[in-house]
Amino acid sequence: MLAKVYVTLKPGVLDPAGKAIEHSLHALGFAEVEGVRLGKYLEVRLEGQARKAAEQRVDEMCRKLLANGVIEDYRFELHE
Amino acid sequence: MRWGVVTFPGSLDDHDALYAIDHVLGSPAVSLWHKDRDLHGVDCVVLPGGFSYGDYLRCGALARFSPVMDSVASFARAGGLVLGICNGFQVLCEAGLLPGVLIRNRGLSFICAPVHVRVDNSSTPFTNAYKPGEILTLPIKHGEGCYVADEVTLRDLEEHGQVVLRYVDASGRVSEAANPNGSLHNVAGICNRARNVFGLMPHPEYVVEKLLGGDDGLRIFRSVVAANAAGRTEAVASVAPGH
Numbered sequence: 001m002l003a004k005v006y007v008t009l010k011p012g013v014l015d016p017a018g019k020a021i022e023h024s025l026h027a028l029g030f031a032e033v034e035g036v037r038l039g040k041y042l043e044v045r046l047e048g049q050a051r052k053a054a055e056q057r058v059d060e061m062c063r064k065l066l067a068n069g070v071i072e073d074y075r076f077e078l079h080e
Numbered sequence: 081m082r083w084g085v086v087t088f089p090g091s092l093d094d095h096d097a098l099y100a101i102d103h104v105l106g107s108p109a110v111s112l113w114h115k116d117r118d119l120h121g122v123d124c125v126v127l128p129g130g131f132s133y134g135d136y137l138r139c140g141a142l143a144r145f146s147p148v149m150d151s152v153a154s155f156a157r158a159g160g161l162v163l164g165i166c167n168g169f170q171v172l173c174e175a176g177l178l179p180g181v182l183i184r185n186r187g188l189s190f191i192c193a194p195v196h197v198r199v200d201n202s203s204t205p206f207t208n209a210y211k212p213g214e215i216l217t218l219p220i221k222h223g224e225g226c227y228v229a230d231e232v233t234l235r236d237l238e239e240h241g242q243v244v245l246r247y248v249d250a251s252g253r254v255s256e257a258a259n260p261n262g263s264l265h266n267v268a269g270i271c272n273r274a275r276n277v278f279g280l281m282p283h284p285e286y287v288v289e290k291l292l293g294g295d296d297g298l299r300i301f302r303s304v305v306a307a308n309a310a311g312r313t314e315a316v317a318s319v320a321p322g323h
Contacts, residue, residue, distance in 0.1 A: 065145070069226070070179075070229065
């Protein structure tokens with residue numbers, strides 16, 4: 001099974017890296033860009049197990065380690 | 081008293097902390113390997129600066145799960161003294177032993193420079209040797225030192241005197257210009273409610289000898305020795321040996 005995990009900054013958290021990327025996009029001529037937020041994408045390969053159980057386990061992985069709840073939100077997709 | 085300085089894979093300033101404590105202050109200090117759950121009866125644990133686990137995922141995110149941290153957490157919960165410097169502060173926040181988190185500097189650059197900090201709480205085991213409001217010059221060297229927490233947490237910290245050190249200008253004023261990394265409320269160092277866990281981004285261990293530029297940092301270590309001598313260990317004495 002493959003868990004595709006997306007870790008994103010909570011709204012309102014300072015994101016200077018996103019800002020820097022936005023400025024670079026503008027410098028490249030993409031004037032229509034109104035904002036950029038930088039997040040993380042992780043691929044976690046798991047031994048096969050019942051889907052419900054896998055969801056709970058990946059959720060726990062996110063809460064315990066993959067995302068810092070103070071500043072980050074997470075969501076994930078499970079693929080067989 | 082005895083000090084223990086933890087070494088994680090990637091810790092850099094562990095030896096500098098040991099030098100400041102053992103060599104300059106003359107207080108016995110031992111190295112604590114991150115895989116060893118035994119704290120060897122130390123009275124104060126130091127989590128040093130550096131790049132533990134390469135700052136992978138998030139600064140301190142992996143170090144907080146090192147075996148030694150289970151013992152450090154128990155030790156802290158029982159009232160033991162824990163000092164987190166720079167990466168150590170990041171580890172303490174990731175471990176939930178201090179609230180909030182340290183994120184990328186507002187200006188995105190890694191900053192290696194001396195800054196002014198004001199002692200906003202001199203009634204902690206780590207700052208009792210300073211005068212209230214005293215302005216210190218300490219170096220910072222970090223890329224992720226911007227302290228953030230939600231509004232409720234920040235208000236809580238302020239109300240309970242948990243902001244121990246704050247970035248200020250040379251005359252002691254809190255300003256945006258004096259803030260090197262964007263930390264909310266210009267927070268440079270905080271302690272927990274019980275005052276036994278202290279985390280700071282600046283490096284006191286590098287400012288312990290006048291010959292090398294200044295000794296403003298030495299009194300953080302002196303404070304701990306004084307607090308320990310004054311009998312703070314009554315809380316720790318109740319923890320089982322070999323914790």
